[in-house]
Amino acid sequence: MAKPTTSYVCSDCGHAEIRWYGRCPACNAYGTLKEFRGAGAGGRAARGFGRGAADQAALRPVPLREIDAARARRLAVEPAEIARVLGGGLVEGSVVLLGGEPGVGKSTLLTGLALSWVRHGVRVLYIAGEESPAQIRLRAERLGFQPDAEDGFEILAEVRLELLLDALEEALGAGAAGTRPTVVIADSVQTLHADHVDSYAGSPNQIRHCGAALAELARRHGCPVFLVGHVTKTGDLAGPKLLEHMVDTVLYFEGSGGGSVRLVRAFKNRFGTTGELAVLEMRADGLAPVDDAGALFLGGAERSEPGAAVCAVQGGSRIFLVEVQALVAPSRYGTPQRVVQGVDSKRVALLAAILEKRAGLDLAGCDIFVKVAGGGRLDDPAADLAILTAIASSLRERPLPPGTLVLGEVGLTGAVRSASAEPERLREASRRGFRRAVCASAPGGGERPRPPRGILVQAAASVEEAVALALSPAADGGER
Numbered sequence: 001m002a003k004p005t006t007s008y009v010c011s012d013c014g015h016a017e018i019r020w021y022g023r024c025p026a027c028n029a030y031g032t033l034k035e036f037r038g039a040g041a042g043g044r045a046a047r048g049f050g051r052g053a054a055d056q057a058a059l060r061p062v063p064l065r066e067i068d069a070a071r072a073r074r075l076a077v078e079p080a081e082i083a084r085v086l087g088g089g090l091v092e093g094s095v096v097l098l099g100g101e102p103g104v105g106k107s108t109l110l111t112g113l114a115l116s117w118v119r120h121g122v123r124v125l126y127i128a129g130e131e132s133p134a135q136i137r138l139r140a141e142r143l144g145f146q147p148d149a150e151d152g153f154e155i156l157a158e159v160r161l162e163l164l165l166d167a168l169e170e171a172l173g174a175g176a177a178g179t180r181p182t183v184v185i186a187d188s189v190q191t192l193h194a195d196h197v198d199s200y201a202g203s204p205n206q207i208r209h210c211g212a213a214l215a216e217l218a219r220r221h222g223c224p225v226f227l228v229g230h231v232t233k234t235g236d237l238a239g240p241k242l243l244e245h246m247v248d249t250v251l252y253f254e255g256s257g258g259g260s261v262r263l264v265r266a267f268k269n270r271f272g273t274t275g276e277l278a279v280l281e282m283r284a285d286g287l288a289p290v291d292d293a294g295a296l297f298l299g300g301a302e303r304s305e306p307g308a309a310v311c312a313v314q315g316g317s318r319i320f321l322v323e324v325q326a327l328v329a330p331s332r333y334g335t336p337q338r339v340v341q342g343v344d345s346k347r348v349a350l351l352a353a354i355l356e357k358r359a360g361l362d363l364a365g366c367d368i369f370v371k372v373a374g375g376g377r378l379d380d381p382a383a384d385l386a387i388l389t390a391i392a393s394s395l396r397e398r399p400l401p402p403g404t405l406v407l408g409e410v411g412l413t414g415a416v417r418s419a420s421a422e423p424e425r426l427r428e429a430s431r432r433g434f435r436r437a438v439c440a441s442a443p444g445g446g447e448r449p450r451p452p453r454g455i456l457v458q459a460a461a462s463v464e465e466a467v468a469l470a471l472s473p474a475a476d477g478g479e480r
């Protein structure tokens with residue numbers, strides 16, 4: 001028998017220590033270390049070692065070829081935007097975490113999905129942790145719920161995990177054939193509380209425990225579960241990272257520039273690609289797809305103004321045209337400011353430094369402001385050249401000729417590299433009326449692939465060349 005040991009486990013983050021501290025060394029919470037006796041929280045027993053002989057006899061490795069690879073069955077999802085982000089539908093038994101800031105519309109999105117399911121005879125069970133059933137009914141009515149016609153939308157207003165699990169076992173069990181819910185929605189995982197976990201609802205330990213219990217239930221019953229998650233001030237999903245590892249899909253729901261446009265991105269998807277983006281609009285009667293999402297982040301100005309440059313970025317399987325706007329002005333204070341919106345400020349500082357060093361622009365005494373039109377966000381490295389060109393255009397007070405696209409990644413040496421999936425990006429720009437594109441020249445001075453019809457490609461090897469090309473009036477000499 002193992003010698004009994006004592007360990008001290010943090011009730012917030014689950015960190016274990018062999019001696020007591022007033023403050024948890026892992027999460028810095030005060031007074032959360034609790035004494036545990038036994039083989040220790042991190043010991044063999046806790047990790048599932050030391051099973052009985054009977055268990056050991058049953059546990060045998062299974063050859064991979066003997067494992068039944070049943071295709072993941074998917075439940076149809078409406079709107080199609082969300083279906084695409086999920087990889088083509090909701091996989092049976094999968095767990096989807098939907099994160100977003102308060103008020104962005106998580107409950108609205110899930111209520112809308114639930115209503116579209118019940119209209120197709122798919123039963124939904126909604127765990128209401130944040131709102132009363134009456135509030136959920138009111139929201140559903142706003143989204144077009146018809147009490148007489150639509151059956152199969154059930155609410156469980158409970159936050160105690162043990163009671164919920166009992167109710168779910170019963171609802172999902174074999175005896176409940178006709179009334180068995182097909183989808184379970186838990187809104188939100190932060191409000192759930194397990195009695196035997198000694199910390200407050202919403203603490204990392206509680207979230208981890210409740211999330212794991214619901215995920216296990218989903219897999220065992222083959223019933224997809226949506227978990228709504230909160231987002232912290234820094235924009236991360238609240239709670240332990242472990243929750244994100246536990247689930248199959250992590251969707252992020254965000255607003256765009258304070259307007260009514262909402263974006264849903266997949267950050268992790270075991271059943272599809274990540275980086276997919278759904279574009280929706282919050283209307284008075286719920287979330288609806290946006291008609292022309294590809295042009296959402298274009299400035300919309302008829303005339304070109306100095307400081308604006310358009311690039312084509314990839315959002316999953318779609319290409320979005322995005323306008324970057326820059327304003328460069330002499331600094332009134334000692335330290336020039338770099339204020340950005342929708343772009344990482346370090347990236348802007350880096351690109352400004354490249355402009356100074358490699359293209360000879362004098363930005364030292366200037367404030368630089370950069371923003372993305374329509375409240376978009378630019379993470380795509382292929383937008384480097386557009387950010388840089390926008391800054392140069394504002395500094396020189398020279399607009400880019402209308403219909404010019406700028407596309408390419410920029411290195412510290414000032415070299416321009418071509419964007420991934422460049423032909424697709426050029427095709428989309430051409431489709432939207434762009435007639436000229438400044439891109440990277442082929443590596444090693446080789447031939448560039450033929451550009452799509454109708455768009456003139458001007459290739460540049462360096463930042464200096466690219467900026468000069470982009471700001472000069474459209475000229476011949478490129479490939480069309």
Ligand code: TYD
Binds near residue numbers: 108142143285
């Ligand atoms: P909600 O789904 O409650 O947000 P979350 O669950 O993410 O906290 O939605 C909040 C906002 O959405 C609220 O300010 C009202 C607005 N809204 C609409 O504009 N149209 C609608 O049809 C609904 C239901 C909500």
Ligand code: MG
Binds near residue numbers: 106107108130187
């Ligand atoms: Mg909500």
